[in-house]
Amino acid sequence: MNQMTSVEKTVSTEANKITAEGVQVYYGDTHAIKDVNVQIEDKTVTAFIGPSGCGKSTFLRCLNRMNDTIDICRVEGQILLDGENIYDRKVDPVQLRAKVGMVFQKPNPFPKSIYDNVAYGPRIHGLARNKAELDEIVEKALRRGAIWNEVKDRLHAPGTGLSGGQQQRLCIARAVATEPEVLLMDEPCSALDPIATAQVEELIDELRQNYSVVIVTHSMQQAARVSQKTAFFHLGNLVEFGETGQIFTNPTDPRTESYITGRIG
């Protein structure tokens, strides 16, 4: 891991939103994440890339403790959010998840209306004082999710009745409606056409003004387009982490190079 130290030096510690140190994840006896150190900066987009099954989703789920819901999953090491270890006993995972939002790999709208899906988070956290404010929040979130025009006439139709790509954007809207400080997006564009993809990328860029975004993607072009930092995972190891431009043009590890040029994965 000598190559990485040079990269780490350029990262200023104050701007770090999330710092992961020596993270190990086990599913029962399977060692899914092996000693990962990574810094996620505030107001930046970080992309996780790597072949299928290398542990991107697993690591992403560690960042807001969604792995707690999996019985056999065990996390070691520490992950600091604003300097505080999120795996500390004092930390309430519920509050943490309100700050660190997540868009899942598979769209999972609730069996409720489109409106109620988006209003779910704001209602739970009491973000709106009245109905008008809530309407406003819902509309804004749906616009940011690039789905407002398609659903504005049927806000009270069930969210489960939408197409796969629409559901994916609904879930993005649902996640941004709660205004999280960090947004974790697991392949948010996997079912989207190029136009919707461009709109979601625009949203990611816009979110970067205030928040930090982590995005898992299988598209090299997307990673290159939207992210400033890129982490390459392989078989549970963080192989290389650094400036996106540097990773794509001048990777230090041979595995990274073969992956981005299409030889492994």
Add this chain to the structure above:
Amino acid sequence: MPVSWLILILAALTLGGYIAGRARARASVQGDVRRLHSLPSYYGYNVALFALVPALAVLALWLLAQPMLIDARVSGMIPDTLIPEGSNQSLVMSDVRRVADGLELAVSSGAMSADEVAALDADATDIRARLGEMGVALGSDVRPEVLEAAQAYRAMSSTGTLWMTGVVLVLALAGLAWSYSRTHSEFRARNVVERGVLTLLILAASIAILTTVGIVLSMLFETINFFSLHDWKDFFLGATWAPNFRGDSELSILPLLWGTLYISLIALIVAVPIGLFAAIYLSEYASKPVRAFAKPLLEILAGIPTIVYGLFALLTVGPLLVDIFGRGEEGLLGLNWMSGATSVLTAGVVMGIMLIPFVSSLSDDIINSVPQSMRDGSLGLGATKSETVRQVVMPAALPGIVGAILLAASRAIGETMIVVMGAGAIAKFSLNPLESMTTITTRIVSQLTGDTDFASPETLVAFALGLTLFVLTLGLNILALYIVRKYREQYE
């Protein structure tokens, strides 16, 4: 030849048919099974099916029909004068059958030779004593007419059985030979076997359905009998239940229905919240070891016979309630509202306890079928566990849970033992849960126990009550299934 031998022979023919069919199929393509239309074993199954199924079907029908036909013929031989006062034809016929069986036993055990039996004379030999020696006890001395009928019975059943054996064996051999001759490489044995399997499955399904239809029809006939003896307006619209075996009773279902529904309501009030919360705890909160321990335990609870719950009502819950609400100054609350241990509340509470595992295990299955990704979605937005359960899991599972509750309700309505022991026997309309009341099921039991006369409305009313109960629970079950099914479609 006894039937068990016949069945053994059939089994042997089936097995032989299977082996022969398979071998012939292989031989017809010189051992190159790729040229066969179906796998060789299908040819075997085909031959086996044709050897077994028709023969077995005829055997079953014959075994059912023969005794009926013989009974009808023989009972014609018994003169009416022979039937003693207070007895009837069927009692005499059962005597005849016993004598015939006894003689059969005598011959097969070697106590008498066949000729000896044929030469028996009721006046000369004490047949009752001789059969008694062999362990066949008869209620009275054998009269000549009975002996004659028994001899005829024996003769007919032995010829019948002989014919049956012949017909069944011929049928099995013919089936075997025919299907064996059809076995060659082009023959579509697999399709035939598939159709055979399908027929078998349909048969099984239709037996289940036909039995239900049979039950309903038999209830229906008796109910029609009842309504020809008793005014239907009194049954459905009257206000009093006062059966009187000297006639002129008032038989209205309404007070019984009231008792049934009231007790069921209390049972549901007890069972639904507790069962539902238990299910939520088990499926959402409990750790793996707790769940692995508690779930089977709850299911064992569901297997306790209801009579045990009845005892619990009678011995524990009833007296406890009396201690609380009754006994005046000596009671816990110093009240005197309740005098006896049997009451609507006793039966309702115990029935509710009985239903808890039923509600919880059904709801647990339904809650578990809500996909984990729903919960993840909610938790990922920063919702707490109980918010997730309340706002995402429950709404998604609600239709299924309503279905489960309706199923529980129909069980409560049809429950008998607990109400027999816990609810009392007084039919009335009352809102006081501390009084005893009675239900449809307990009245059915009491109308059919003791001296019954199947020509009086007081007895026949049981069938009308039973049919009403059946319609009621059937309606509830259909509603429940409809709701559950509709809910299933949402996810698949």
